[in-house]
Amino acid sequence: MQAVTLSLYRFDSLATRLWAFGQMATARFALKALPEIGFFKLCGSGTGEGFTPIPNTGVYAILATWPDAGTARRVMAEARVFRRYASVSSESCTLYLGSRSARGAWSGQAPFETSDAPIDGPIAALTRATLKPSIALRFWRRVPDISQVIGEDPNVMFKIGVGEVPLLHQVTFSIWPDAATMAAFARADGPHARAIRAVREERWFSEELYARFSVDDVTGTWDGRVPLQTTKKA
Template sequence: MQTVTLSIHRFDTVRARLWVLGQMALARLSLARMDDCQFWKLCGSGMGEGFTPIPNTAVWAILACWPDEDTARRRLSTAPVFRRWRARASESWTLFLHPTSARGTWSGQTPFRPGEDTQGPLAALTRATIRPRYLLPFWGKVPAISDVIGSDGNVAFKIGIGELPWLHQVTFSVWPDADSMADFARRDGPHARAIKAVRDGDWFSEELYARFRVIDTRGHWSDARPLPIGDPT
């Protein structure tokens, strides 16, 4: 079954942050040479709760798709690009994910291959390319959505990442189960109103929605609530 990894890294020093900026070009070469890496993206992040238009130069992520769990674990442990990022980072956390549903495209591709649903916390990923003329109204709504997500006691983890600031946005969140996620999505408020505005106005030129089961984690992240799985080492 396809396994997706999201590896998040925090770089505290100025030297480390300058290094990872260079990796936005250099790491592409390493990932492109991995024949068993089906899809990958290097992403920056936003400040605050993560869902903001202000870049966070300390937090960066690598998302990758692998043909199976064994390959994902082996590559994350041994591939030089992942080892270098962990060695430079002050904090690193990787989530191992099994896709359970997906619709839409990412850079013209369909990267996630859903399989049989399994047990474990549920993760949701939304990726969109925002039409330039809708940048201001979109980012005008995002801070309110961020506040609502951040105050929801069910959310174990949330982050906003993206390949290109402001235009390409990825939201990723982890929930204990499908009911708590569905309850948040149905609740009237900034999130529901923003979705309606996006649909009515055709704000996105490309979008993708996917759900995953979190099957394992490695490392630690101070902003995440403890999950009932994973190895902090």
């Protein structure tokens, strides 16, 4: 069954940040050379937890699909490109995911092969959108309010925003204890629900994808903690 990985890397010094920035242009060639890798994207991040239009030169991500989890683990442990990212970064974390539902497209592709296997544990939500340039300012005005609401929700276990192109390509990723708590947040009236209505009514996106995953494993830490252990107490 297809496995999906989201690898996060943090870079502290100026030298390592410059290295990571350069990899946005060059690492794609090393990744394309891996015969086992499927769809992949190199992403940067915004400041804070990534939900801002101001680039964060210290956080980068690699999302990839693989034939199965065993292949993902083996290649990421052996391939020079992944080993180099891990050695240069000051902190790294990889989430191993199983796709359960997906609709929409990413760069004209449907990258995730879904399974109807039940999710026994946390559920991850990923949204990816290409913003129409004419509405980018309106979109980013809403994002801080949405981020604050998610951050204040006692159920969210982890959240981060990344993207391929600043301002116009946005990826949001969050982990929830179960589908019910995730759905309750999505349905609740507030900045998030109002933004979703605006997206639909005003057609903000030229391309969009929504996917849900099981969280099968996590290696490494982020902000000194394992993401699945960061549930806030009410």
